Amino acid sequence: MSQIFTVSILQSALELGFIYSLVVLALFISFKILNIADLSTDGCFTLGCAVAASVTISGHPVLALFAAMGAGVLSGFITAFLQTRLGVESILAGIIVNTGLYTVNIAAMGFSANLNLFQCDSIFTMARDFIGESSLVTGGWYKLLLLIVLILVAAVLVTLFLGTRLGLSIRATGDNAAMVKASSINPKFTITVGLCISGSLTALSGGILAQYQKSCDINLGTGMVTIALASLIIGETLIGTGPVAKRVAGVIFGSCLYRFIVAVAIRLNVPAECLKLVSALIVAVAIAFPYIKENARFTKRKYTEMARRKKGGAA
Amino acid sequence: MLELKNIYKTFNAGTVNEKRVLKGLSLSLADGDFATIVGSNGAGKSTMFNAVTGVFYVDSGEIILDGEDITFKKEYFRSKEIGHLFQDPMLGTAPHMTIEENMALAYLRASKGRHGYFSRVSKKDKAMFKEHLRMLDMGLEDRMKQPAGLLSGGQRQALTLIMATMVTPKLLLLDEHTAALDPATAEKVLGLTKNIVAERKITCLMVTHNMHQALTLGNRTLMMDAGNIVFDVSGEERSRLSVEDLLNKFKDNAGKNLDNDRILLSD
Ligand SMILES: Nc1ncnc2c1ncn2[C@@H]1O[C@H](COP(=O)(O)OP(=O)(O)OP(=O)(O)O)[C@@H](O)[C@H]1O
Numbered sequence A: 001m002s003q004i005f006t007v008s009i010l011q012s013a014l015e016l017g018f019i020y021s022l023v024v025l026a027l028f029i030s031f032k033i034l035n036i037a038d039l040s041t042d043g044c045f046t047l048g049c050a051v052a053a054s055v056t057i058s059g060h061p062v063l064a065l066f067a068a069m070g071a072g073v074l075s076g077f078i079t080a081f082l083q084t085r086l087g088v089e090s091i092l093a094g095i096i097v098n099t100g101l102y103t104v105n106i107a108a109m110g111f112s113a114n115l116n117l118f119q120c121d122s123i124f125t126m127a128r129d130f131i132g133e134s135s136l137v138t139g140g141w142y143k144l145l146l147l148i149v150l151i152l153v154a155a156v157l158v159t160l161f162l163g164t165r166l167g168l169s170i171r172a173t174g175d176n177a178a179m180v181k182a183s184s185i186n187p188k189f190t191i192t193v194g195l196c197i198s199g200s201l202t203a204l205s206g207g208i209l210a211q212y213q214k215s216c217d218i219n220l221g222t223g224m225v226t227i228a229l230a231s232l233i234i235g236e237t238l239i240g241t242g243p244v245a246k247r248v249a250g251v252i253f254g255s256c257l258y259r260f261i262v263a264v265a266i267r268l269n270v271p272a273e274c275l276k277l278v279s280a281l282i283v284a285v286a287i288a289f290p291y292i293k294e295n296a297r298f299t300k301r302k303y304t305e306m307a308r309r310k311k312g313g314a315a
Numbered sequence B: 001m002l003e004l005k006n007i008y009k010t011f012n013a014g015t016v017n018e019k020r021v022l023k024g025l026s027l028s029l030a031d032g033d034f035a036t037i038v039g040s041n042g043a044g045k046s047t048m049f050n051a052v053t054g055v056f057y058v059d060s061g062e063i064i065l066d067g068e069d070i071t072f073k074k075e076y077f078r079s080k081e082i083g084h085l086f087q088d089p090m091l092g093t094a095p096h097m098t099i100e101e102n103m104a105l106a107y108l109r110a111s112k113g114r115h116g117y118f119s120r121v122s123k124k125d126k127a128m129f130k131e132h133l134r135m136l137d138m139g140l141e142d143r144m145k146q147p148a149g150l151l152s153g154g155q156r157q158a159l160t161l162i163m164a165t166m167v168t169p170k171l172l173l174l175d176e177h178t179a180a181l182d183p184a185t186a187e188k189v190l191g192l193t194k195n196i197v198a199e200r201k202i203t204c205l206m207v208t209h210n211m212h213q214a215l216t217l218g219n220r221t222l223m224m225d226a227g228n229i230v231f232d233v234s235g236e237e238r239s240r241l242s243v244e245d246l247l248n249k250f251k252d253n254a255g256k257n258l259d260n261d262r263i264l265l266s267d
């Protein structure tokens, strides 16, 4: 049993957890804050991956990540445009964009289904070279260190942003539509900004992943929305709601914990084909957990009170 | 301050549900006017407010606020200058945002020009929010970090009022904003409204179904029926009117009795 929790498993689970936490953060903005089910996540993630991979191959690893973010902003903008200006239902808008992105992604990868970046410089090789000879490098910890810094910056920026006038307006848009209309906020604008930010985070996540695993595949994003949703719910269930900073922390925690669960599942020799089922189960359990807990508490109370009353009646 | 010229509005025009609601309505409010509005059910009081705030565009006529023609301006543009409180206390605040965040939003959006998209509220602003809340005497100043959704209806309505007036609006529209509250809370929110409006000389329109309030609050009383203002009284003449006189005036001008299911004849 002790073998399940090796340091290296924890290490790579954390690395992936931090990378994917950006998608979860994106979903936090679209799903929790704007109250929009944005289903373009899968395609947008692959988009970030594909764009970053292409630019990385051409020798610009940092630019690659900005390019991925730019592509994500565009994708988010189109999703928003469809629903705010063309009257397309928000779920449909996401599905349409997701479908269209498949072609865009293939094109971004030079019409091949996968790319490999084994020979390329990445932000990880740059970090390794920067740190130089040290135990951080030999233990491979520099990757985690870099990711923690990146994700922390992103999380702090998002948290600060949500406290600005525009950020508060975006939050109000998803919280009380009636109020927003009567308070000089243009919901079309706030939804657009929100989805652009969400898209850029999703694509950034994809871009970092491409450099992390030194490859990019057209199907990389499949199921991403479910995974991100699972992480989001796990984080929210365990950390709870409250101030934005706490909720953002919950997002990152949920993402890492999810990766850890998956890593353990792999370790327990769950076949690769079954991983999607495991994911689905985790999602279902995470979502149902608060409800089951509440129900169990009530049932318990009911039976103790009933028992007490019966006793009282007999006496 | 506010000028409505010959406003027409028909809902669902050309269908079986066609409903002509505003029929050539005109109204002129002077700077600092505080007018109460009474009228029968469906007279078009709320519709008139919605026309002013821009929930829809009117079919014809002009709306002028402080010299600016806003007839074709978008709703979010108009609401920078117009505070609007509804009967339903749930409509005015974002339930999952804290009291402080709600106030920050109201403050940042209304104080035009000075605040860009990325501005945040300062410590000083927060202290100012607290001062405003203390005025309510509801203990809200100690609950700034709680979600607004935890407040009672009356507390939320009081908060909404503060939010709408913290930065003085050019016009304040109150649509039976105390009608959903219990009598004691309603009294409190009303007193607060009176103070704020008087203190800052806000131009204000208030729909009420309380005939006594209609005569005693503010400086002018308007009566509406079937999409028009049928009686408009202020000054000396108003101060001599009793509730009964007012009802008779309505009957004379509208040709029927004032018919409102929520009407209160005494206070
Ligand atoms: N969006 C709309 N579509 C269709 N009809 C509407 C719409 N809004 C209002 N109406 C109709 O216009 C009429 C006037 O409504 P309004 O809400 O302005 O009345 P009111 O004077 O505020 O009445 P109350 O005292 O009951 O609040 C009503 O007959 C109503 O059904």
Ligand SMILES: [Mg+2]
Binding pocket: B045, B046, B047, B175
């Ligand atoms: Mg009404």
